[in-house]
Amino acid sequence: MLKRVLLLLLSLMLITTLLVGCGGGTTEPETPEETPEATQPEAEETAAIKMAMVTDVGGVNDQSFNQSAWEGHQKARNELGVEVNYVESNQDADYLPNLEQLYDAGYDLIWGIGFMMGDVILEAAEQNPDQKYAIIDNAYGDTPSNLVGVLFKAEEASFLVGYIAGKMTETGKVGFVGGMDFPVIHGFHYGFMAGVKHANPDVEVLVQYAGDFNDAAIGKAIAIQMYQSGADIVFHAAGGTGDGVIEAAREQGKYAIGVDRDQNDLAPDNVITSAMKRVDNAIFNIAEELKAGNFPGGGTVVYGLEDGGVGIAPTSDKHVPADILEETRAIEQQIIRGEIFVPDNEADYNANY
Structure with missing residues (x-):
């Protein structure tokens, strides 16, 4: 009897051991620690120029x-x-x-x-x-x-506005006011004169330098004198001094030509075009x-x-007749192709015009 009991107990212990060995327990497996994601270095911000x-x-x-x-x-x-x-x-x-x-x-x-x-x-x-x-x-x-x-x-844009002035003048006289007598301004001066002559060799160009880039009163006085001498269009390359030229044109009921940027906004009824320098x-x-x-x-x-570095103002069509603008565009292409020589100094002007 005792022997049977012992055999039964041994059998039960063996079964229990087998069950545990086969994974019969109820304990949940430990969750493995998560491997942290590699930290991505932040994109280095490029400092603004x-x-x-x-x-x-x-x-x-x-x-x-x-x-x-x-x-x-x-x-x-x-x-x-x-x-x-x-x-x-x-x-x-x-x-x-x-x-x-x-x-x-x-x-x-x-x-x-x-x-x-x-x-x-x-x-x-x-x-x-x-x-x-x-x-x-x-x-x-x-x-x-x-x-x-x-x-x-600048001589190229000045040639174009000179051509416009030579075609549009009704008195046969136009003017040029320079700021200071320096080579940079000579390009405006002689380019303008060449453009006027290309349009009409009989037109007279009055020229005076103000000796200053920042004196509107001097610019105005010079322009008034030119208008009173018969000029009906005056082109300036004189910085702030040229503001006086435009003011004189407005007061005298004459025309002016601006410079560097489209200056029509300074006198919409009087600035017919501008020789733009696209600074x-x-x-x-x-x-x-x-x-x-x-x-x-x-x-x-x-x-x-x-390359679009110079040109005439986009508002030119407000006052310049369409046929003259068309001619000016054709001349622009001739200059680009090298068919028209544009001087930027006195010696080249005298030698070619």
Whole structure:
């Protein structure tokens, strides 16, 4: 009897052992610790390019090339995300300290607006070889690698507005008012005279330089004198001094031709066209190259009719007859193809016209 009981107990113990060995327990398996995901490094934010400009004495609201330059900066801010700023100069002595102020502020590219700043920009570039600089309306024989000069074939746009003036004058007299007697302004002067002569060789061109880019009173006085001498259209390349030319045209009921930007808004009934110099586009283009890592330092970039760097104002059709505008467009293509020579100095003008 005892032997049977012992055998039964042994059998029960064996069955229990087999059940446990086969996983018959009810304990849930431990959940393995989750392996943390590899932390991805955050994309490094690219710092915005910083670009600023120093105006000449005309100031940022000169209705001319300083204003156009600032519009180019604003376009770079809006379309390229460039951080922009400007410092105004009240006198020539402000140029160097203004450049130093922007250098100390850490701007990637510093612009000087106008050939009057040519020497100080060059000096700054040579003293700060790791700083990038650019200048409007100036070029150098030996340009440092951290500096780029930007020039415009202003004579080409001036030829076109000269042609318009030569075709539209009713008195046979037109005028040209220059700011200061410098080579940059000579391009406007002789390009305009060549365009007038191409349109009508019998038209007389009155010429006077104001000796200043920021004296509207002088510009007005010169223009009034020209109108009283029989001119009915006066073209200016004189910065803020040219504002006086346009004011005189409005008061005298005559025509004026603007410069650098479309100046029709200054006197909608009197500014018939403008010889535009697309400083805004040049500033934007250089900013775009800088952002792409292709700063064109060490040389000069030149813009003309062929690449849209100069041209006549889009509002020209308000006052210029359609047939004259059509002729002007044809002449533009002839200039681009090299079929018409456009002078930018007295010697070339005298030799060809």
